[in-house]
Amino acid sequence: MEAHSGMSAKIVEEAGFKGIWGSGLSISGSLGVRDNNEASWTQVLDVLEFMSDATTIPILMDGDTGYGNFNNMRRLVRKLEQRDVAGVCIEDKIFPKTNSFLREGAQALAGIDEFCGKIKAGKDIQKDDDFVIVARLEAFIAGWGLKEAMKRAEAYRQAGADAILVHSKLSNACEIFDFMKEWENRAPIAIVPTKYYTTPTDEFRKYNISLAIWANHIFRGSILKMQEIARQIYKEQNLLSVEDSIVPVKEIFRLQDDKELAMAEEHYLSPKAGNQRSAIILASTRGDQLGKLTESIPKTMIKIGKKSILERAVEHLNEHHIKNIMVVAGYKRETINLPNLNIIANDDYETTGEMASLTKAIDTTHGESVILFGDVLFKKYVLSIMLDDPSDIVLIVDSAFSLEKQYQSDFVHTCSMESKSFFPEDNYYLEKIIYDKPGTEYYGEWTGMMKLTVKGLEIVRAFIQKFRKRPEFKKMDIRDMLNQLVQSGHKVKIQTISGHRIDVNNIDDFTSAGEF
Numbered sequence: 001m002e003a004h005s006g007m008s009a010k011i012v013e014e015a016g017f018k019g020i021w022g023s024g025l026s027i028s029g030s031l032g033v034r035d036n037n038e039a040s041w042t043q044v045l046d047v048l049e050f051m052s053d054a055t056t057i058p059i060l061m062d063g064d065t066g067y068g069n070f071n072n073m074r075r076l077v078r079k080l081e082q083r084d085v086a087g088v089c090i091e092d093k094i095f096p097k098t099n100s101f102l103r104e105g106a107q108a109l110a111g112i113d114e115f116c117g118k119i120k121a122g123k124d125i126q127k128d129d130d131f132v133i134v135a136r137l138e139a140f141i142a143g144w145g146l147k148e149a150m151k152r153a154e155a156y157r158q159a160g161a162d163a164i165l166v167h168s169k170l171s172n173a174c175e176i177f178d179f180m181k182e183w184e185n186r187a188p189i190a191i192v193p194t195k196y197y198t199t200p201t202d203e204f205r206k207y208n209i210s211l212a213i214w215a216n217h218i219f220r221g222s223i224l225k226m227q228e229i230a231r232q233i234y235k236e237q238n239l240l241s242v243e244d245s246i247v248p249v250k251e252i253f254r255l256q257d258d259k260e261l262a263m264a265e266e267h268y269l270s271p272k273a274g275n276q277r278s279a280i281i282l283a284s285t286r287g288d289q290l291g292k293l294t295e296s297i298p299k300t301m302i303k304i305g306k307k308s309i310l311e312r313a314v315e316h317l318n319e320h321h322i323k324n325i326m327v328v329a330g331y332k333r334e335t336i337n338l339p340n341l342n343i344i345a346n347d348d349y350e351t352t353g354e355m356a357s358l359t360k361a362i363d364t365t366h367g368e369s370v371i372l373f374g375d376v377l378f379k380k381y382v383l384s385i386m387l388d389d390p391s392d393i394v395l396i397v398d399s400a401f402s403l404e405k406q407y408q409s410d411f412v413h414t415c416s417m418e419s420k421s422f423f424p425e426d427n428y429y430l431e432k433i434i435y436d437k438p439g440t441e442y443y444g445e446w447t448g449m450m451k452l453t454v455k456g457l458e459i460v461r462a463f464i465q466k467f468r469k470r471p472e473f474k475k476m477d478i479r480d481m482l483n484q485l486v487q488s489g490h491k492v493k494i495q496t497i498s499g500h501r502i503d504v505n506n507i508d509d510f511t512s513a514g515e516f
Contacts, residue, residue: 001214003059004030006050008218010255013055014381016500019211020055022048022085024062026219041067041076049083056380058086060134060213065110066090070121077122077131087132089165089190090118092139092152109142112152116159123160134190135161140168140175149175150182163188163210173199180207259384263321277322277387280361281313282448283374284330284349289506297335299504300327300374304513309504311338313372316380320387322370328357355476359464362457369457371478373448377513378501386449391493392456393485395430399444400498407505410435410479411442414494430492433479443494446479447501459490 001017003009004026012020025035027047033039044061051059061080066073066088073090080088092115094108115135122133135156139149153164164187168175173196183189188210193199204212232242287299294302300310307315310327317325326342330349346357358371370386386394397412413431433446452460463481467473486492502513 002026002216002218003051004219005047006054007255008222009051009059010054012218013057014379017057019057019086020051020059021213021215022051022059022061023216023219024064025216027062029219029223037064037067041072045079045083048080048085052084060132061085061088063088063090065093066118066122069114070117073118074121074125077125077133081126081128081131086130087134087162088122089134089136090115090122091136091165091167092156109138109144112155115152116155119156119159119161132162133160134163134165135159136165136167138167140166140170140179146175146178146182149179153179153183154186157187161187163190165190165192165213167192169195171198172196173203176209177203177207180209254384254388257384259388260320267321276324276367277320277369278324278365278367279317279322279326279370279372280358280365281310281325281327281372281374282354282357283310283327283336284333284346284357286331287375287505290504290510291507293507293510294331296332298329298331298333298374301332301335302504302510304377304504304510308338309377310336310374312377313374314338314341316378316383317370319380320383324366326361326365327374328361330357351474353475353480354478355464355467355481356474358460358478359468362461362464365457367454369452371450371452373503375504376448376501377504378447378449382447382449382497382500385495385497386451389451389493389495390453391491392453392459393482393490394451394493394495395482396447396449396501397444397494397496398447398499398501399496408435408437409503410446410448411438412444412446412494413441414443428494428496430482430486430494432483432486435477435479444496447497448503449501450478459485 001012001015002021002023003012004023009020022044024044027044028035028039030047031039031043048059048061063076067076076088092110092112094110119133119135126133135153137149137153137156139145139152149166153166156164166176166179166189173193176191176196180189185208189208190211190213191204191209192213192215193204194215201212229242229246233239281300283298283300285298287294287302290299290302293299301308304312314325323340324342325340326344327336328344328346329336330346333343333345336343344360346352346360348356368387370383382396386396395412397414410433412433414428415431416427416429428443434442438445460481463485467476482492502509504510504513
């Protein structure tokens with residue numbers, strides 16, 4: 001998905017996209033200039049640097065024609081790598097470029113040898129093996145036909161291009177599909193379906209197209225909204241009718257990660273031991289349904305990509321300045337070898353429930369605390385949602401569960417309470433949790449993520465003190481405690497997400513996690 005600023009890039013990542021298109025049209029438009037190389041490449045690079053700093057997913061820069069010859073291309077690649085930009089797409093037009101949709105009639109193209117020289121120069125100068133150079137093919141835009149498109153695409157592939165972007169301005173995808181029939185999967189193909197948007201995306205998959213770029217839609221949508229708001233405020237000379245149709249200022253602060261700055265100020269300017277945050281990760285079980293994957297390690301240590309589930313959770317906690325992390329471990333706990341963790345043993349993990357594991361760590365916990373199950377993968381921003389909520393006990397509930405799946409899990413009923421907030425998400429509280437199969441009557445699935453303030457920590461400690469000597473406590477799960485706390489009159493706040501987390505409980509979960 002296209003982005004053109006640090007803010008829009010962060011929004012794209014939170015929406016779930018796997019990559020960002022640093023659109024030349026959108027960036028130049030946001031700067032108020034035309035998409036004709038009127039913004040210099042260093043000005044565009046400044047915008048990309050903010051986008052890169054704000055996000056963690058790959059950014060593919062729309063590099064126009066490479067901003068000059070092979071030497072300009074070398075310098076561009078070097079500077080992009082320095083800013084952790086994942087790749088650049090260059091098009092085989094003549095500098096300065098003209099937007100492909102701006103003029104009717106043929107547009108001049110660069111010579112094949114000259115353009116291949118740019119590709120080779122970029123590949124020769126790159127230091128990161130994962131940096132990608134995409135060659136954008138404009139033969140269809142120029143009206144030169146399939147034969148010329150095939151000739152150029154093959155030349156660009158042989159020059160070292162990691163992928164070919166085939167561009168078309170027709171209102172249907174016939175040129176793209178004709179190309180794909182001839183191409184025979186020689187290299188990955190990217191497309192930009194701006195004009196032929198009515199073609200079903202599954203058709204692109206059938207033709208083995210690797211990547212679709214939604215090239216300018218965030219920017220176009222923002223222009224429409226800005227025009228509407230500006231006209232309305234000018235007409236009415238007040239904010240009464242617009243306030244409900246725009247995000248609150250607190251959403252801007254959240255996207256800017258103001259919480260991190262507040263934590264940094266607390267840490268660096270006036271650190272106090274009582275204000276430090278802690279985390280407890282419950283990771284004592286093997287995960288029997290994962291079979292051979294957990295023969296020699298607990299499921300929290302299963303690698304998803306290059307990092308284990310536990311390592312990913314610890315990194316997210318550290319990024320929120322949570323360094324005091326306790327891991328309650330049982331099965332194969334000697335294999336949990338990440339640095340700076342306090343490993344707490346639960347040798348009775350096979351015969352006890354979640355509360356027994358929690359009890360082993362909670363007595364040594366101080367300050368606001370995060371409690372996580374050790375098998376959950378989640379996006380970093382989910383922690384911010386919990387930590388931003390001032391309530392004493394906060395649960396993260398996923399509303400995007402599938403009714404078709406037959407697994408059992410902790411499903412949540414909620415109730416809505418009176419609140420001064422105008423935002424519905426501020427008003428949901430736990431009514432009860434039921435360990436059951438999915439059903440339409442449930443609000444969502446508890447993710448195994450919970451936050452406790454200092455007061456919330458004392459509430460949980462008091463519950464443990466009351467019940468720990470009772471026979472039923474040995475097998476009690478956290479949902480049992482939460483249900484009893486609610487029955488006793490304690491409020492348990494619900495914050496909702498939609499996806500963006502996976503519980504790795506079985507082989508199907510493990511397979512899905514590879515795409516997370």
